[in-house]
Amino acid sequence: MQLEEAKLQFIQAWGKLGSEWGINRTMAQVHALLLITPGALTTEEIMETLAISRGNANMTLRDLMGWGLVEKQHRLGERKEYFFADKDTWNIARQVAKERRKRELDPVIKILDELSSKVEGDTNDPAYETFTKTVKDINKLAKNVDKSLETMIKAEENWFWGSILKIFK
Amino acid sequence: MQLEEAKLQFIQAWGKLGSEWGINRTMAQVHALLLITPGALTTEEIMETLAISRGNANMTLRDLMGWGLVEKQHRLGERKEYFFADKDTWNIARQVAKERRKRELDPVIKILDELSSKVEGDTNDPAYETFTKTVKDINKLAKNVDKSLETMIKAEENWFWGSILKIFK
């Protein structure tokens, strides 16, 4: 397979996986493109390679910087901005874990905590019992996941995967 | 807070979390409703509670059964079908992990394997080098995640969380 063909396939695959997991397809594609590019690219180059508009490219790049996955670069004597991605997969995984935890998991845990404590009802009412038990169980699971993510975010790669691999005995 | 109000909030929160992670909002809501319901519900009752159409309810319930999260129940002398959800959060987590691995992660790993091995290029070309290195690194990460999920799927709850918690030392 030729390199250009392979690049496109990689960008496609990454875009698809992203969209299946609630990440904008274009965002995943721009990220993929920067990941397989040795240097940094301008908005112009990204627009051209992925056939997307200036507005889309600009917003997507800002999003990616917001996720901590991409950075801007300025070059002496040049006015336009260049963008490049951190290529360390462990950093990427941690960064994504960190953001999704903050944006999506933590708010839900907050609601679950409220629902675990502030609902009135009769202990003999099966509807009440089932509700509180389910909410408590899910809350517990969510907190386990939350803690695991926190550990991952703080950890060094080797230490983390070392620990995970011990699970296999 | 009153039970009815709390139920609605729970259904809302679960629907939102689902949609942020690429799971149809209605599907997550139907699942949430069944989770906090002591017995089993008919399509009719689900339609009414969530204000959705018969078609939507029917398709969503079949999807949920496809994910292994919900089951049908038949009652003697009754013609209509009842639906109930497995309420064990560990089973739910494992089931979701299992399905998403099969549906989304494994296909991507297959593509990454191909891209890791079948691309021709010149070792002195930075574009080629960056591409192969990135693809290999991501492939490695994806396989680590895949293995971890497999372990989780096979594991018993206590054993698994015990192992995870050891990570915290």
Add this chain to the structure above:
DNA sequence: TTTTATTTTCAATAAATATTGAAAGTTTAA
């Protein structure tokens, strides 16, 4: 200052995704 290069914004539009509802299909019972 004025011009030019570049980035940002956002209303309009397009595309993707989810939902409806009525017709067709199925199953049981009279």
Add this chain to the structure above:
DNA sequence: TTAAACTTTCAATATTTATTGAAAATAAAA
């Protein structure tokens, strides 16, 4: 059989989400 009770299907429609593109804003250079 025929009818009644229920489930399934899917084309049409609605909703949500993503994208465009041109105008406005910003920043450097002339």
